[in-house]
Amino acid sequence: MTKKPDIDELKETARLLRCDIIEMLAKAGSGHPGGSLSSVEIVTTLFFHVLRIRPKEPQWPDRDRFHLSKGHCCPAVYAALARRGFFPRKDLWTLRQFGSILQGHPDCKRTPGIEVSSGSLGHGLAIGCGMAVASRLDKRDSRVYVLMGDGEIQEGSVWEAAMFAAHYKLDNLCAVLDYNGMQIDGWVKDVMALEPLREKWEGFGWRVLHVNGHHIGELVHAFDSFKDKEKKGKPTIIIASTVKGKGVSFMENVVDFHGRAPTKEQAERALKELENGIA
Amino acid sequence: MASPEMKMAREAYGDLLVELGKQNENIVVLDADLSSSTNTYKFAKQFPERFFNCGVAEQNMMSVAAGLAASGKTVFVSTFAIFGAGRAWDQVRNSLAACRFNVKIVVTHGGISVGPDGLSHQAIEDIALMRAIPGMTVIVPCDAPEAVAAIRASSEKPGPFYIRLGRPKIPIIWHGDKFHIGRAHIVQEGEHVTIVACGIMVNEALAAREILREKGISAEIINMSTIKPLDEEALLASAKKTRRVITCEEHSVVGGLGGAVSEFLGEAFPVPIIRIGIRDRFGQSGTPEELMKEYKLTKNDIAHAAEKLVKERPAPPV
Numbered sequence: 376m377t378k379k380p381d382i383d384e385l386k387e388t389a390r391l392l393r394c395d396i397i398e399m400l401a402k403a404g405s406g407h408p409g410g411s412l413s414s415v416e417i418v419t420t421l422f423f424h425v426l427r428i429r430p431k432e433p434q435w436p437d438r439d440r441f442h443l444s445k446g447h448c449c450p451a452v453y454a455a456l457a458r459r460g461f462f463p464r465k466d467l468w469t470l471r472q473f474g475s476i477l478q479g480h481p482d483c484k485r486t487p488g489i490e491v492s493s494g495s496l497g498h499g500l501a502i503g504c505g506m507a508v509a510s511r512l513d514k515r516d517s518r519v520y521v522l523m524g525d526g527e528i529q530e531g532s533v534w535e536a537a538m539f540a541a542h543y544k545l546d547n548l549c550a551v552l553d554y555n556g557m558q559i560d561g562w563v564k565d566v567m568a569l570e571p572l573r574e575k576w577e578g579f580g581w582r583v584l585h586v587n588g589h590h591i592g593e594l595v596h597a598f599d600s601f602k603d604k605e606k607k608g609k610p611t612i613i614i615a616s617t618v619k620g621k622g623v624s625f626m627e628n629v630v631d632f633h634g635r636a637p638t639k640e641q642a643e644r645a646l647k648e649l650e651n652g653i654a
Numbered sequence: 655m656a657s658p659e660m661k662m663a664r665e666a667y668g669d670l671l672v673e674l675g676k677q678n679e680n681i682v683v684l685d686a687d688l689s690s691s692t693n694t695y696k697f698a699k700q701f702p703e704r705f706f707n708c709g710v711a712e713q714n715m716m717s718v719a720a721g722l723a724a725s726g727k728t729v730f731v732s733t734f735a736i737f738g739a740g741r742a743w744d745q746v747r748n749s750l751a752a753c754r755f756n757v758k759i760v761v762t763h764g765g766i767s768v769g770p771d772g773l774s775h776q777a778i779e780d781i782a783l784m785r786a787i788p789g790m791t792v793i794v795p796c797d798a799p800e801a802v803a804a805i806r807a808s809s810e811k812p813g814p815f816y817i818r819l820g821r822p823k824i825p826i827i828w829h830g831d832k833f834h835i836g837r838a839h840i841v842q843e844g845e846h847v848t849i850v851a852c853g854i855m856v857n858e859a860l861a862a863r864e865i866l867r868e869k870g871i872s873a874e875i876i877n878m879s880t881i882k883p884l885d886e887e888a889l890l891a892s893a894k895k896t897r898r899v900i901t902c903e904e905h906s907v908v909g910g911l912g913g914a915v916s917e918f919l920g921e922a923f924p925v926p927i928i929r930i931g932i933r934d935r936f937g938q939s940g941t942p943e944e945l946m947k948e949y950k951l952t953k954n955d956i957a958h959a960a961e962k963l964v965k966e967r968p969a970p971p972v
Contacts, residue, residue, distance in 0.1 A: 440725070483724075483753050491724050495748040498717045502749060505721020508706065512682070513725070532745070535714035543706065 380424045385591045388458070389419040393622045394649050395454035395467055401642035403471040406479065409632040410448040410524055413555040413588070413617040420594040421520055421551075422455040430460040433487045439517050440506045442490055444499020445524035445553065446480040447634070453477050453486070461488035497530025499523060500550055504539050507548040507610075518602070521550045526558030529567045534579065540610040541580030549601045550581075550612040553588060555619035559633050572614060581612050588615025623648055658825040663801035664762040667819060668693025670802050671730060674809055675701050681809075682722050683730045686712045692732040692762045712737045716745035716759075723755035728809065731757060735764035735818055739780035746814075751787045756812045759784075760805060764794070764818040765904030766932065766949060767854060767942040776937035777818075782909025784816040785882050791815045791835065792882040794903075794911075796856035797826050800879060803833035811835060820904070822942050824854050828877070838885035840892070844874035847960045848892040848899045852878050852911050855902035855930070855951065862956035869957075871964050884914050886922070893919055898963045899927045902956055904946075907931035926967040928959040 392415050400406040421441060422428075429435045443452050450470065457464045462476060469475035476485045480494030491502050503521035510517040527533065540548055552572075560566050569575075576583045584600060586593040594615065601611040619633070620626030623645040626637075637645055675681050675697055687710045689695040698705035708715035712733055719729040731738070738761040739746070750757050766776045784792050791813065795801035801819055808815040830839070841856065842863055851859040856877045863873045874892055878885065893899055899919065901912035912929030919925060932949050946952050 436726075442721075491720055492748065492752045495744055497713075498720070498745055498749045501714045501717030501745075502721040502724070504714075505718040505723070506725050507721075508682075508718070509722050509725030509727050512704065512727070532711075532713040532717070535708075535711035536717070539708060539711070539714055539718065542709075 380595050382591055385419055385423055388423050389415050389591070390649060391458070392419060392451060392454045394646055395457070396450045397623070397637060397642050397645045397649070399450050399454065399467050399470045400636040401639060402468050404636055405471060406450060406636050407447040407634050408626060408637060409557065409619040410445060410553065410555060411451040412621045412623065412626065413619045414448050414451050414522060414553045415621065416589045416591050416594060417522060417551055417553060417615055418451045418455050420591055420598065422459055424595060425598045426520070428459070430488070433461060437515055437517055440490055440503070440519045442499050442502050442506070442519070442521045443481055443493055444521050445496065445527050446493030448524070449481045452481070456486070456488040462486070496524070496527040497532040500533050500536035501539065503548055503550065504536050504543070504545060507540070507545040508543065510547055517547070519548045521548070523550060523552050525552060525554045525556065525563050525569060526566070528552065528569065537576070537579040537581065544608040545610045546604070546608055548610040549598070550610070552612060552614045553617055554614055555617040557619040557628065557630050557633065561630055576612050580609060582609045584611065584613045586613060586615050588617035589621055658827060660823040660825055661798040662823050663795060663798045663819040664691070664693045664821070666798040666802045667760060667805060668696040670805055671697040672700050674806070675704065678728065678809070680726070680728050681730065682706070682727045683732070684708055684715050684719055686710060686715045686733045686737065688733050691734070694730070694732045712742040713745050716742040717749045719757045720745070720749035720753065720755055723750070723757050724753070729757045731759050733761060734775060735761040735777035735780045736775055739777060739783045739816065743783055747787050751790050751814045754789060754813055758805070758808050758815045758817065760817045760819065762819045763821045765820055765853065766937040766945045767904060768821045769942045769945065770939045772939040773936040778906045778932050778937060779909070780818060781881060781903070781905050781911065782913065785909060785914065789814065790882065791880070793817045793835070793880050794852040795819065795879050796853060796877050797824055797828050799826055800828035800830070800833065803830060804879060807833040807835050818853070820854060825857050827857055827860065836880045836883045836885060838888035839877040839879070840874065840888065841877050842873070842875040844872040844896065846871050846873065846896055846898065846964050848874045848876060848896045849902060849956060849960065850876045850878045850889065850899060850911065850915055851902035852881060853904050855904055858951065858953045859902050859956055861953035862960065865953060865957035866960055869961060871960060873960055878911060881911050881914055884918055886918055889915060889918060890922055893923050893925050897925050898967065899925055900930060900956060900960050900963065901927065902930040902951070904951060905931055907933055926963055928963055930956055930959060
């Protein structure tokens, strides 16, 4: 997918992914809408424009790697994988059910397109480092993308990986931070403040880009910039400012929807909003 | 009897890694600032492009290993047992084992024979921690040659392994040619009591057998180097024959070899068991010899337990 993106088409895809997420979670009766919705444009831009992947050949050796480090937001990725054709869309409606290929947190042994299982926070950046090293050792031009949550980077292991990536000059590695500002117990700034983030990452030797994480044009530009600056010896992080629960008025910035699925009525209201394009 | 040759298993591991690295370009080695102790420095010297020092960051190292394995690499990860099994347990469980990745965690400095460094560096819970993870193969070789054979065998079998080596020079007692993962080795046959041991305790068990022989007690010695999957068949056969079992390990009596053997026999064929191991205490500084004595892990402790079992606990009726 190296063609110039059709931004309107990507926006429409993002809207459809939001609808999928709401339907999946309402059917499942549990799960994490807030961070799934905040990451939709990031996931859309990656899966429908950036990533070089083959849905019918998930293990294609030259593929780009995507790893969802904030595993609880898998509904967004599952919806994208289904729309890209990794598995039938009907599987989406089995999310979190016994026997489903779509587990409550990503399971690479069950879901085509999931590279490595996740769910325990703070592992993903290091996993991405391993993939980036492997790509270099094999002399492939595969790039590695890791999506992290903001609460997640309170895990110390993230900063171990940040050091590793800079030390080994992993310029084929791009982290994306879904910076929605909220975590289970409230606002990130109140629970455990992260700022100044740009300075932290720059201090760790990273190239830092900052975008509006709901603006597909800005995201496309940032990913293009990452590819341009490849071979410059630095890993890249895109800090994407987002809104938790984005696209559904009564979920936006409501911490309770971090880990609570919408009721049937709430789902209907949400879908109506999404159909009317309020987002 | 001439005293046997002594060798550090970790030294042999370092040499083996170089050999494996020559045979297989796909092997990558990670260490966390302990390469001079674990001996991975030998591989690093020979194949600098395939060695990655992760610094003092074991959690990161385990997840990096997962990423490498996800891209098809065979990864060897080394550090001390306490850090590999303890510090990075969550990463080992969720990033490595849950994905069944082809990562061989070869740790050194297991148990109290670490000596003067004291309790912070003496892993006595690591076998329990690793054994509890679904699908993890756990091996504790008895000496350098068995370590080499076991690590070589692990490199030929996909999936996660935890292989525990010690710090000191230990006597060479294993003379096999091929290591069979999951198969117990009956070192000496006997009739009155079965002594199941792993690691450096196999040698102690053999010495205990001599003490027992003088007292008219015939002990069967099993080297249970693969603790998981446990060779249940061999264990059951021996327990049915002797109907008394002693387990010996340089580890807590909770959850290690003693735990594994007791759990299995408790279900399959209950017999009196005494577990030789560390009894709910932390280690401390001292020479390995002093510590083995303090924590009752010597041949005399084993022989004493076996004698007690034979004299005081009549074997249950067949």
